Amino acid sequence: xxxxxxxxxxxxxxxxxxxxxxxxxxxxxxxxxxxxxxxxxxxxxxxxxxxxxxxxxxxxxxxxxxxxxxxxxxxxxxxxxxxxxxxxxxxxxxxxxxxxxxxxxxxxxxxxxxxxxxxxxxxxxxxxxxxxxxxxxxxxxxxxxxxxxxxxxxxxxxxxxxxxxxxxxxxxxxxxxxxxxxx
Numbered sequence: 001x002x003x004x005x006x007x008x009x010x011x012x013x014x015x016x017x018x019x020x021x022x023x024x025x026x027x028x029x030x031x032x033x034x035x036x037x038x039x040x041x042x043x044x045x046x047x048x049x050x051x052x053x054x055x056x057x058x059x060x061x062x063x064x065x066x067x068x069x070x071x072x073x074x075x076x077x078x079x080x081x082x083x084x085x086x087x088x089x090x091x092x093x094x095x096x097x098x099x100x101x102x103x104x105x106x107x108x109x110x111x112x113x114x115x116x117x118x119x120x121x122x123x124x125x126x127x128x129x130x131x132x133x134x135x136x137x138x139x140x141x142x143x144x145x146x147x148x149x150x151x152x153x154x155x156x157x158x159x160x161x162x163x164x165x166x167x168x169x170x171x172x173x174x175x176x177x178x179x180x181x182x183x
Contacts, residue, residue, distance in 0.1 A: 023144050024110040028077045031108060040074035047081040047109075050097070051090035058093065070097055075106045082113035082121045091122040095131050102134045109135060 032042045045053070057066040070076060076097075086094065101107050113121065115132055122128045 024112075025079050027142070027144065028079060028108050028110055032075060032077050035075045035106075041072065042075040042077065043070065043073045044077040044079065046079050046083075047086075047094065048084045050078055051086055051094055054093040054097070055087075055090055058089075063093075067097065067100060071100050071104065073105060075108065076101060077108045077110075079110045080112075081109050082111040082118065085121055085123065088123055091124065091127060095122075095127055098131055098134055102137070107135070 029044070032044055035042050054063065054066065057063045078094075098107065111118075115136075118132065119125050119128045122131065
């Protein structure tokens with residue numbers, strides 16, 4: 001990764017588009033932690049969570065305050081864009097946040113969708129085009145390839161414990177959920 005994005009380019013954006021379970025969120029959290037350790041203010045949201053907060057703030061007439069807070073952080077991480085389609089209002093509010101941050105603060109966006117499919121999330125080709133124009137200006141695109149680590153862990157567990165899933169579930173204490181060791 002280009003180290004300039006850490007502090008010398010305040011408007012750098014990172015976009016990570018890969019299949020589920022390949023480490024997008026972990027990578028973004030690591031970058032966010034590194035920024036925090038260097039003293040930079042960081043905010044992390046899922047895309048759906050951020051849109052929910054924006055819509056709630058709009059309904060409660062505190063949208064300008066939330067927008068100012070989001071504009072003031074040095075690094076905004078928006079995770080899981082594309083997992084949930086956005087309402088027209090939600091898409092417009094998220095677009096406004098990205099527009100306000102354009103060339104003013106670093107933004108990391110993760111998605112499991114290629115750019116060509118973002119219209120299905122935002123529901124409007126013109127809005128999607130304008131958003132991509134802003135997000136892809138001064139951008140580092142990271143692609144993480146490979147099998148889902150969760151799927152890989154699940155397969156490894158099944159190889160270690162060939163019992164059917166209902167027998168494995170029965171090995172947990174029903175009250176506490178604690179795993180009961182085999183005798």
